[in-house]
Amino acid sequence: MALKRSVISAGLAAAGMLVIAQGFWIPIKAIAAQAFLNYAWVETLERGAPQKPWPWADTWPVARLTFDALGESLIVLEGANGAALAFGPGRMINSVYPNNPNTVIAGHRDTHFADLKAVKVGQLLTYQASDGSVQSFEVIDTRIVHETQTGVLEPTTEPTLTLITCYPFDAIAPGGPLRYVVRAQLDVPDYSLSSSARLARVFKEALEMSSRAQF
C-alpha cells in the first residue's frame, strides 16, 4: 500500500513538472521564435521573397508590426492558425493590403498581443510589408466584440489594420467567446480608391473632351 502511494506521488510529481514545463515552454517559445523570425525577416527584405524561418515551418514572415508608443516590434506570420500563432501574430489569409485594404492580424492575448490592452486611440502603429515599404497607421478605435461578429474582417474603404486578440486578457482558461479588437487606419487624409468603372467613364470623357469632333 505504502509502495503504491509513493509510486502515485512520484507519478503525480512528474506529471506536474511536465505540465509546468509545458506552461513555461509556451511563452518561452513565443519569445524565442520572434528572435529567429527576425533572421527570416531580414532575409525576406533582402531577397524580396518569402523566407521560411526554419525548413519545416509551414508559415513565413509577411510583415513587421511596431507599436510606436510601446517601442515594441513583432514579426507577423502568414496565417492566423494555431501553428503560426504559437510563434508570432498571424495575418489572416485573404486580408492582404492593398487587395483588401483591411489587414487583419491575430495574436495570443497572453504572449505577443498581451500589450494590446495598453494600446490607446491616437497611438501609431508602423507596418512594414515584405517589400520593405513602411506605412504608419493611427489607432482609431478599440472594442470588445463577440467571436461571431466577423464584421471586423470585412473590407474597408480606407487601408485599415485590424488587430484581434482574446478577451479578457487575464482569463485563465483559453477559448472564451470574447475578442479585443484594435482598429487603425492609414495615417493619410482623403486616401481612397475608386472603381474601375468610374475611372473608365472619366477617362473616356477626358479623352473625348480633348479631341471632340474627331469621330
Add this chain to the structure above:
Amino acid sequence: MPWLSCLRCVFVCAIAVFSVVLAPFSFAATASILGEPVNAANTKAGTLLVRAEDDLVLRAVPMLGTEVDIEVAGIVARTGVTQYFHNPTDLWLEGVYVFPLPENAAVDTLEVRIGDRLIVGEIKERSEAKKIYEKAKAEGKKAALLEQERANIFTTSVAGIPPGSTVGVRIEYQRELLFRDGFFSLRFPMVVAPRYIPGDAQATSGGFGFAPDTDQVPDGSRITPRVAAPSDKILNPVKIKATINAGMTITAQSPSHLIGIDKNQDRVLITLADGVVPADRDFVLRWQPVIDQGPAMALFKERFADEDYALLMMIPPQAEAGNTQPLAREVIFVLDRSGSMAGRSFSQAKAALILALKQLRPEDAFNLIAFSSDARQLFSESMPATDANIDNALEGIARLNAEGGTEMHYALSLALENQQPTEKVRQVVFITDGAVGNEAMLFDFIKNHLGQSRLFTVGIGSAPNSHFMTDAALLGKGTYTYIGNLSEVKRQMTALFRRLESPLLTDIKIDVNGAPVETYPEHIADLYAGEPLVVLLKGKDLDQDIVVRGATGTNHWTQKVRLKNGHAHEGIARLYARRKVAAIERSLYGLADATSWREKQKAIKSEIIATGLQYQIVTKHTSLVAVEQESTVPFGENLKPWAAPINLPAGWEYGLDQSGPDTDALSQDLYYEDAAIGDATLMRASKVFAHQEHVDSSAMSVADFSSAPATVAAVTESTDWCSRYPASFACVDEKTKKDQKGGASKTQTSPPSAMQIAMGQILPRTATPAQMLLIIGMLLLITAAVIRKKKLLKWR
C-alpha cells in the same frame, strides 16, 4: 519512468534557457544588418537605412528642399519646381545643385525669390549666360543660372545666398504625358543616380562631382553630385502637388510613392501621403483611360510667332493577339551587373531575366551577356532555347553578383558586332539602370552597329537614366520598359514580351495635302503593342486635313485627322522645339568616325542655339540666367561654394566603388564553363523565383486594378462609421455589451469548429493554455506532495 520524463523536462528547459540567452544576440545581429530600427517619422516607403558612422558632429549646414507642382491639362503637364537653398551659416554662399528632370522637358522659366523680391531669368547662349552669371557674382549681385548637362540632368547655381536666410529658385517646364499599355503616366525624377564615368581622367575639372572629367566624358565632374552617407534625417525633402484637370472627378495611383487624393468638382489634387519624401527615387503617377476598339486621338494646338503648332497623339488599333504565327527569334539578353545594380536593382533584374528566359520558345535561339568592368557571354554563339541550355543559363544567373564598373560599350560590342546572317528576328534585351555618363558615345555605337538587330532597353531601379533608356531604344528601333520595383517585374515584362512579338504598326507616314507641314520626329519609328503615336507638327496655318498611314501586318491602316479641330493649349510650340533639338542632337550620332564630324558638330551646335533662343527654352547650348539689378553682397565678401549633396537612390547599396573604370582586360571567356553544375543552386534559384511569381501575381492584380473586382469602391463615402461597416463592428458594439452584462453568450451554443474559423465565420482564437497548464501543474505537484507527506507520516 518518471525520471525519463524529468530528463525530458530538463532537456526542454535547457533548450528554453539557451533560446532566451540567444535571443538578445540574434536581435543584435538583426540590428547590425538593418541599421537603425525603422522609425515611422522619418522613413517612409521602403527607404533602406544604414547607420551613418561619421555623422556625429552637429552643426548647422546648408540645406536644400524642393517643392513641385504639376498641372495636367489634356495630355500636357506643366511643372513648377522650386528649389529652396537654406543657409543657416554666417557665411555668404554660392549654392550648386545637380538635379534631374524628365528627358525632353522643355524648360522655359527661371525665377529667383529672395524675401519678397523676384528676379526673372532670360534665355542666353550657354557661354554668354555663364559669363553674365560670373560677372554678377564678381560684382556682388545675387544671380542664378540654370544649365543643361544632359537631356535629363540640369544644374542650378545660385550666387549670394545671405547668411541665415533662404533663397527660392523656381524652374518651370512642360512635357507631354506618357501613354503606354492603356495608362497615362508621368515620371518626375528626383535624384541623379551616381553614374559610372569611363575613360582616362583629365587634368581639368569643371564641377564639384565625385568623378573626374575624362577623355570619354569631358563633363564627368558636372554630372556626378556627391552622395551623402545615408542617415535618419531626410535629405533634400521633396513636396509634390499634382493637379489633374480631367473635367471631372478621377482617381490615380502611384507605384513609387504613397499618395493622398483630394477630389474636386472638375479636378483631382494629388499630394504625397507622407507630406515630404527624401529625393531618392522617381515619382511615378499613373491613371487609366478607356480604349475602345477603334483608335483614339488627342490634338492640341498653339499659335506662336505667326505659326501654328500641334501635338497629335493617336492610339492605333490594337491587333488581336495570336492570329499570326510569330517569327522565330534570336534573343541576346544583356545584364548589367555593375556595382550600381547591387541590392534591390539586381534582384529585379535577375527576376526579369529569368522570366524572360522562360518565355523563349523551342524554335528561338538565345545568348546571355553579363557585363561590369568587362563583358562576358554565356555561349560563344547563340544557342537554341532547349531546356538544357535554359537551365544552364538559369544556373549561371544564380551565380552572378553585382560589382565593378559599367563598361557598357563592351557589352554592346559583344551584342551587336559580328552578327551572323540569320533568318530569325534578332532582338537585344538590355537590362540596366543606365548609370553611365558616356551616353553620346554609346548612342553613336548603337547607330553604327545596329545592323538587323532591334534593341529593347529595360530600365531597372528607383532612379534609372531615362534619357539613355528612351534614346537607346529609339536608335535601336526597339522600345523601352521601366521596372521600378520587384512587384512590377511581371507586369512590365509581360508588356515587353507582347512588344517583342513584333511591331504593331510599321511604315508610318503622314500625308499632307496643301501647305507644307514640318513634323517631329521626321521619320516615325515602328510602334509596338501598347504604344501611342506622338507627333509634333508645325505649319503656317494648320487647318487642313492630314492622313496618317501605317501597316499592321499585311493590312493597311489609315486615319484622317482634321487639324482644324485641335484644342488651344499653351506650350505646344516649346514641346515642338524640344523635340526638334532632340532630333538635331540625334543626327550627330553615328558620325563620330566621319571626317566631317567636327564641322557637323559645329553646325548642330549653332542650330540648337538658334532653336533654343527662338523658342526660349533651355538646351545643352542655351541657359537661363537671372541677375539682380544692384549689388547686395557686402564688399569684400567671398562667396563660399556649397554643392548640395544628394541621396543615394532608394534600394542602392552605399559604399560602392564608383571612382573609376576597372582596368581588367576585356575577356570573352565562357565564364560558366569551369563552374561545376550544382543542382542545389539551380533548385534554389527556381524556388525563390516561384515565390516571386506568387508575390508578383498578387501585386499585379492590384496595380492593374481595372480588372480587379471593385469591391472596395462600392462602399459609399459616408463618414458615418455604422453605414461604412454595416451590421458590424461599432454598430454591434451595444449588443456585445448586453451580452457581457447577461453573462454567457446566447448566440453561441456549441464551441466553434476549426472549420468555422477557417471560413471566417468566427474570429480566430487567440489564447494559449500556458497559464492553465501552470496552474494544473502546480495542483499536481501539491497533490503529489500531500500524498507523499501522508506516506511519510505513516512510515514514522
